[in-house]
Amino acid sequence: MKAAVCRAFGEKLTIEEIDLAPPRAGEVRVKLAACAICHSDILFADGAWGGTLPAVYGHEAAGIVEEVGAGVTHLRPGDHAVVTLIRSCGHCPACSRGAQVRCETIFPLDQKSPLTVRATGETLTHGLRTAAFAEQVVVEASQAVAIPYDIPLDGAALLACGVLTGAGAVLNTAGVRTGDSVVVIGTGGVGLNAVQGAALAGALPIVALDLSQAKREAALRFGATHTADPTSNDLPNFIRSVNHGRLVDWVFVTVGAKSAMEQATKLIGRGGAVVIVGMPPSGVTASYDPSWLAADEQRIIGSKMGSARVRVDIPLLVAAYQERRLKLDELITARYPLEQINEAIDAVKRGEALRNVIVFGA
Numbered sequence: 001m002k003a004a005v006c007r008a009f010g011e012k013l014t015i016e017e018i019d020l021a022p023p024r025a026g027e028v029r030v031k032l033a034a035c036a037i038c039h040s041d042i043l044f045a046d047g048a049w050g051g052t053l054p055a056v057y058g059h060e061a062a063g064i065v066e067e068v069g070a071g072v073t074h075l076r077p078g079d080h081a082v083v084t085l086i087r088s089c090g091h092c093p094a095c096s097r098g099a100q101v102r103c104e105t106i107f108p109l110d111q112k113s114p115l116t117v118r119a120t121g122e123t124l125t126h127g128l129r130t131a132a133f134a135e136q137v138v139v140e141a142s143q144a145v146a147i148p149y150d151i152p153l154d155g156a157a158l159l160a161c162g163v164l165t166g167a168g169a170v171l172n173t174a175g176v177r178t179g180d181s182v183v184v185i186g187t188g189g190v191g192l193n194a195v196q197g198a199a200l201a202g203a204l205p206i207v208a209l210d211l212s213q214a215k216r217e218a219a220l221r222f223g224a225t226h227t228a229d230p231t232s233n234d235l236p237n238f239i240r241s242v243n244h245g246r247l248v249d250w251v252f253v254t255v256g257a258k259s260a261m262e263q264a265t266k267l268i269g270r271g272g273a274v275v276i277v278g279m280p281p282s283g284v285t286a287s288y289d290p291s292w293l294a295a296d297e298q299r300i301i302g303s304k305m306g307s308a309r310v311r312v313d314i315p316l317l318v319a320a321y322q323e324r325r326l327k328l329d330e331l332i333t334a335r336y337p338l339e340q341i342n343e344a345i346d347a348v349k350r351g352e353a354l355r356n357v358i359v360f361g362a
Helices: 039-045 153-160 162-174 189-201 213-221 235-242 258-264 290-295 310-322 338-349
Strands: 002-005 014-020 027-036 060-068 080-083 115-117 123-126 136-140 144-147 182-185 206-209 226-228 248-253 268-276 299-302 332-336 355-359
Touching: 002 338, 014 136, 014 338, 027 080, 027 153, 039 338, 060 136, 060 144, 060 153, 080 153, 144 310, 153 162, 153 310, 153 332, 153 355, 162 189, 162 248, 162 268, 162 310, 182 189, 182 258, 189 206, 189 213, 189 248, 206 213, 206 235, 213 226, 226 235, 248 258, 258 268, 332 338, 338 355
Parallel strands: 182 206, 182 248, 206 226, 248 268, 268 299, 332 355
Antiparallel strands: 002 014, 014 115, 027 060, 027 136, 027 355, 060 080, 080 144, 115 123
């Protein structure tokens, strides 16, 4: 099968013929229909977080189950499935508390990659525990969730990360309630889904901040009630003007920028919280005034993958899509074959896309 391989950080991916080991007990093989380009994949390929090369990245995917290993009961060949990077055992201390994204178990796939180069037998890193920039994947069974056959698989792929992370940060990590006030900093693929999550929760107002006018306009289509340029000197006063004279209850930072993380603490009111969703490169630090956090009983919270429980949350998001309360198709800017993955990545880097999607067999 073909895969896009990263052989040097910051260089173009190469399309190569690779072999994929069959699924072992507790694993599944999925023939992919689509894999979206997430900023995390780009940051890994650029070397922002280090890692072992050569590697196959990609983790926001959907396809059709081809084969299941021994002991897998919730999936069967022919099922349509969303494939995520969240791998959970269900019984470690974290999983027992419902925190599947913090699962502590070491799986066989963590120790031995199923990917090798066909011509040489060279082992390839199983990037982001998924390696979905490829025609097929083998993943731990907990990473795949069956979905209805009538859900388009290119849109369903977005449920694996962008939607799960953005909406989940609002609905799961923060538990935003009806009438809470929300600011979302950054309205790319994850940020727009934080906006959607806030709308689903009944938040009001929902203020979207982005440098790009086009992305601010997109945020209005996805549920934002107001937008603004985050570089505005009068931003706190603007927030007060649309929120009854108050700063907001929640600020979701969906970009990995130091400036956004520092700005966020200036936009929350008494009892408010900042939720850090975007992942900065290693070594980035941000500063804040802890006296204000203590005096106003404010909080800074991290959110990994929307604190998701994939077999609970993905069906709920699918239902919201079927009821037309959640947009998926509108998130896709363009579709590319695997051979054009570098063009798809470059468009994302230039800020031209909400989500670009690699489609297989196109």
